[in-house]
Amino acid sequence: MALLTWVQAHGDLPKDAVQVRTLARHYAELDQIGELAALFEGDASLSAEERDVVEQKEGWVLGVGRSDKDQALDWLNSYIRTPNEIYKKSQHLIEQEIDVSGFENDMADVAVRMIHACGDVDVGDDIAYSQNAAQKGREALQNGAPVLVDVEMVSHGIIRKRLPAHNPVVCTLNDARTPAKAEELGTTRSAAAVEFWGDWLDGAVVVIGNAPTALFHLIQGILDGRLAKPALIIACPVGFVGAMESKETLIALAEDMDVPYISLRGRRGGSAVAAAALNALAKKGITQ
Amino acid sequence: MALLTWVQAHGDLPKDAVQVRTLARHYAELDQIGELAALFEGDASLSAEERDVVEQKEGWVLGVGRSDKDQALDWLNSYIRTPNEIYKKSQHLIEQEIDVSGFENDMADVAVRMIHACGDVDVGDDIAYSQNAAQKGREALQNGAPVLVDVEMVSHGIIRKRLPAHNPVVCTLNDARTPAKAEELGTTRSAAAVEFWGDWLDGAVVVIGNAPTALFHLIQGILDGRLAKPALIIACPVGFVGAMESKETLIALAEDMDVPYISLRGRRGGSAVAAAALNALAKKGITQ
Numbered sequence: 001m002a003l004l005t006w007v008q009a010h011g012d013l014p015k016d017a018v019q020v021r022t023l024a025r026h027y028a029e030l031d032q033i034g035e036l037a038a039l040f041e042g043d044a045s046l047s048a049e050e051r052d053v054v055e056q057k058e059g060w061v062l063g064v065g066r067s068d069k070d071q072a073l074d075w076l077n078s079y080i081r082t083p084n085e086i087y088k089k090s091q092h093l094i095e096q097e098i099d100v101s102g103f104e105n106d107m108a109d110v111a112v113r114m115i116h117a118c119g120d121v122d123v124g125d126d127i128a129y130s131q132n133a134a135q136k137g138r139e140a141l142q143n144g145a146p147v148l149v150d151v152e153m154v155s156h157g158i159i160r161k162r163l164p165a166h167n168p169v170v171c172t173l174n175d176a177r178t179p180a181k182a183e184e185l186g187t188t189r190s191a192a193a194v195e196f197w198g199d200w201l202d203g204a205v206v207v208i209g210n211a212p213t214a215l216f217h218l219i220q221g222i223l224d225g226r227l228a229k230p231a232l233i234i235a236c237p238v239g240f241v242g243a244m245e246s247k248e249t250l251i252a253l254a255e256d257m258d259v260p261y262i263s264l265r266g267r268r269g270g271s272a273v274a275a276a277a278l279n280a281l282a283k284k285g286i287t288q
Numbered sequence: 289m290a291l292l293t294w295v296q297a298h299g300d301l302p303k304d305a306v307q308v309r310t311l312a313r314h315y316a317e318l319d320q321i322g323e324l325a326a327l328f329e330g331d332a333s334l335s336a337e338e339r340d341v342v343e344q345k346e347g348w349v350l351g352v353g354r355s356d357k358d359q360a361l362d363w364l365n366s367y368i369r370t371p372n373e374i375y376k377k378s379q380h381l382i383e384q385e386i387d388v389s390g391f392e393n394d395m396a397d398v399a400v401r402m403i404h405a406c407g408d409v410d411v412g413d414d415i416a417y418s419q420n421a422a423q424k425g426r427e428a429l430q431n432g433a434p435v436l437v438d439v440e441m442v443s444h445g446i447i448r449k450r451l452p453a454h455n456p457v458v459c460t461l462n463d464a465r466t467p468a469k470a471e472e473l474g475t476t477r478s479a480a481a482v483e484f485w486g487d488w489l490d491g492a493v494v495v496i497g498n499a500p501t502a503l504f505h506l507i508q509g510i511l512d513g514r515l516a517k518p519a520l521i522i523a524c525p526v527g528f529v530g531a532m533e534s535k536e537t538l539i540a541l542a543e544d545m546d547v548p549y550i551s552l553r554g555r556r557g558g559s560a561v562a563a564a565a566l567n568a569l570a571k572k573g574i575t576q
Contacts, residue, residue, distance in 0.1 A: 072540035075533040076511075079504045081475040086501075086529050093528040119526040119555035153559065156440040187369040213374075216367050223364075238407040238560070240381040241374045245363040252360035267407035271441065272526070272558045 090116060097121045106134030110262060110280040117276035118268070126265040128251055133232060133260040137205050137281040140231035146170055146200045147207060147278060148230070150190050154209040157275025162282040167205075172196040191217035194227070202228035205281070208235050209274030212242030219250055222257050233261045234277045236269035243267050378404060385409045394422035398550060398568040405564035406556070414553040416539055421520060421548040425493050425569045428519035434458055434488045435495060435566060436518070438478050442497040445563025450570035455493075460484040479505035482515070490516035493569070496523050497562030500530030507538055510545045521549045522565045524557035531555050 030036040080086050091112065098121045100108035107129055115123050141147075144165040149155050155171045163169075172178060172193040182192035190211030197204070208215050215237055221227030235250050237243040247263045254261050262277055318324040368374050379400065386409045388396035395417055403411050429435075432453040437443050443459045451457075460466060460481040470480035478499030485492070496503050503525055509515030523538050525531040535551045542549050550565055 068536070068540040069544075072537040075530075075537045076504060076508055076541075079501065079530050079533065081479065081501060083476050086476070090528045116527060117558065119528065119531055119557060152444040153441050153563075156444045157559070188371050188374070191369065213367065213369060216364060220364055239404060240378045240407065242363075242367050243407055245367065248356070249360040249363045252356040253364075256357075269407060270405065270558065270560045271445070272560060275441075 094121070098124050100124075103127075104129070104132070104134065106132075106138060106281075107262075110134050110277050113276040113280035114264065114273050117272045118270075123264065123268065123273070126268065127262070128247075128265050129262045130254055130260045133262050134281060136260045137232035137234070137262070137278075140203060140205050141165065141167055141282055143203075145231055146204045148197050148200055148204045149206075149274075150193065150208045150214040151210045151271060153271035154207050154275050154278075157209075157271055157279075158207075159279050159282070162279055164283055168200075170197070170200055187217065188213040190214040194218050194221065197227075199228075201230055204230045205278065206230045206233045207274050207278050208233070208237055209269065209271035210237060212237040212239070212246035215246040215250060216242070219246075219253060219257065222259060223253065229257070229259050231260070232281075233259055233263075234274055235261055235263040236271075236274035236277070238267065238269035240267060243269060382409065386412050388412075391415075392417070392420070392422065394420075394426060394569075395550075398422050398565050401564040401568035402552065402561050405561045406558075411552065411556065411561070414556065415550070416535075416553050417550045418542055418548045421550050422569060424548045425520035425522070425550070425566075428491060428493050429453065429455055429570055431491075433519055434492045436485050436488055436492045437494075437562075438481065438496045438502040439498045439559060441559035442495050442563050442566075445497075445559055445567075446495075447567050447570070450567055452571055456488075458485070458488055475505065476501040478502040482506050482509065485515075487516075489518055492518045493566065494518045494521045495562050495566050496521070496525055497557065497559035498525060500525040500527070500534035503534040503538060504530070507534075507541060507545065510547060511541065517545070517547050519548070520569075521547055521551075522562055523549055523551040524559075524562035524565070526555065526557035528555060531557060 027036055080089060094112050094115055098112075098115060100111055103111050107127075110129075111124055111127050114127060115121055142164045144167060147158065147163075147167055147169045149158070149169060149171045151173055152171055155169050158169055160169070173189060175193060175196050177196060178189050178193045181195055182189045185192055185195075188211060191213040194214055194217045206218065208218075215233075215235055218227065218233070222229060233250065233254075235247050237246050244266050247265055247269075250261055251263060251265070264273060315324055368377060382400050382403055386399075386403060388399055391399050395415075398417075399412055399415050402415060403409055430452045432455060435446065435451075435455055435457045437446070437457060437459045439461055440459055443457050446457055448457070461477060463481060463484050465484060466477050466481045469483055470477045473480055473483075476499060479501040482502055482505045494506065496506075503521075503523055506515065506521070510517060521538065521542075523535050525534050532554050535553055535557075538549055539551060539553070552561060
């Protein structure tokens with residue numbers, strides 16, 4: 001910083017004290033001639049958010065900002081408490097930051113909810129879907145399709161009161177027969193649980209929020225003609241082993257399988273984003 | 289691409305056919321003099337992962353790679369099926385990609401599990417914790433501390449068999465009294481639910497995976513001396529309204545509150561990452 005270059009040690013005062021005194025005088029002089037404020041205007045190209053960060057993180061050095069504690073107490077006293085306001089502000093912020101105009105009409109809602117569940121607008125770039133997938137999922141739910149999930153977390157992320165037809169939400173992971181089936185097939189319990197979806201599967205909305213093996217197992221079963229076709233697969237396995245691969249496999253083979261899909265490419269995913277996609281399809285206009 | 293610049297239309301052959309024939313001859317000639325392979329080596333600075341992407345996405349143009357469908361079928365036939373192998377490979381990949389040596393001993397495990405739950409190594413940069421937080425949480429659980437959670441999704445992400453002392457997992461969000469309390473306090477049900485943690489709270493491990501308002505409400509209650517101090521707060525609210533602020537508030541005031549914390553800064557978070565942190569503290573060495 002140029003201002004610091006002409007600060008020199010002075011007499012027997014500690015160097016820091018000299019710096020402070022010298023800078024203070026310099027600022028006072030600038031202030032007298034009305035040029036102090038301009039010094040702190042910052043780069044005109046900064047966004048409001050960047051400006052906020054600089055002011056919070058750096059401003060306190062000059063006493064023009066607040067300490068982290070002051071800021072914390074301020075947040076504590078002023079946070080938004082009512083669900084409707086929270087929901088509206090959240091939607092507004094997402095819409096400011098991301099452009100959902102590239103998504104199909106029904107998919108824009110789904111994308112916003114998926115992004116919201118992740119707290120990360122970058123997720124929007126990885127959302128993939130087949131044509132009219134959202135519409136097909138919405139119609140299936142309206143017609144009473146069951147919702148089949150790989151793990152209990154997904155089940156508990158689905159807002160029951162949004163479901164349009166008291167649709168049953170089924171998780172067979174903890175079915176008493178699942179561990180033995182997993183042993184028999186040499187696979188995970190999550191994959192074995194798919195075997196017990198049985199008659200539910202035909203025309204269902206499948207929501208996979210965790211297990212790549214469940215998705216792989218389902219794809220194989222459908223390709224073999226051994227398992228019925230769901231109306232939609234929401235595919236959001238997460239993690240480092242198989243998640244990306246299982247989703248890319250679905251995307252590459254969905255047309256051959258003749259099954260619509262909504263997915264989040266890459267390693268990211270999870271129960272929350274999977275449930276959020278389902279909730280978006282279930283019904284519009286109800287706040288969480 | 290330089291090779292294409294000398295491809296010219298030739299006689300009455302369609303231009304595309306000319307291009308293909310010309311390029312094919314050129315490649316054949318390079319091959320004869322042993323210089324074809326060098327052409328496809330790629331930039332030496334590419335990482336193995338980048339190289340993989342290029343080979344998959346572009347290689348098929350030259351017939352040196354496979355189509356997306358071939359790749360999908362390959363994944364479908366070869367995916368890892370056994371839980372132990374999946375877990376080991378996942379841990380290995382995370383350890384290859386992230387350096388957990390900067391974390392306190394007990395926190396390294398927690399960080400790995402949090403990253404795993406998000407499928408995103410970048411998350412590591414946002415993990416914040418007070419000194420010995422992981423150790424204190426681990427000890428509390430071993431001593432039978434209850435686990436208090438803000439939403440059912442967190443509860444269902446906690447692996448009960450890992451808990452060292454049959455610790456109760458308590459969620460009061462759906463307590464019959466919660467809606468009226470939320471109305472009375474003019475806040476969310478998540479925040480009101482904290483009021484019903486009552487005697488459980490003293491020395492508990494709190495896990496917040498969703499609601500900024502619950503975290504704010506808890507902080508305020510502890511600061512006021514109205515609510516007891518938990519042994520640890522795992523703070524992972526997610527979203528665009530209040531999530532970042534509530535976590536920064538906790539971090540700034542934790543010392544004044546005299547409560548240890550583990551948190552994921554910023555907007556990211558969620559039930560899965562919160563539950564993963566708790567699972568990491570609960571016990572070591574058990575696969576998922």
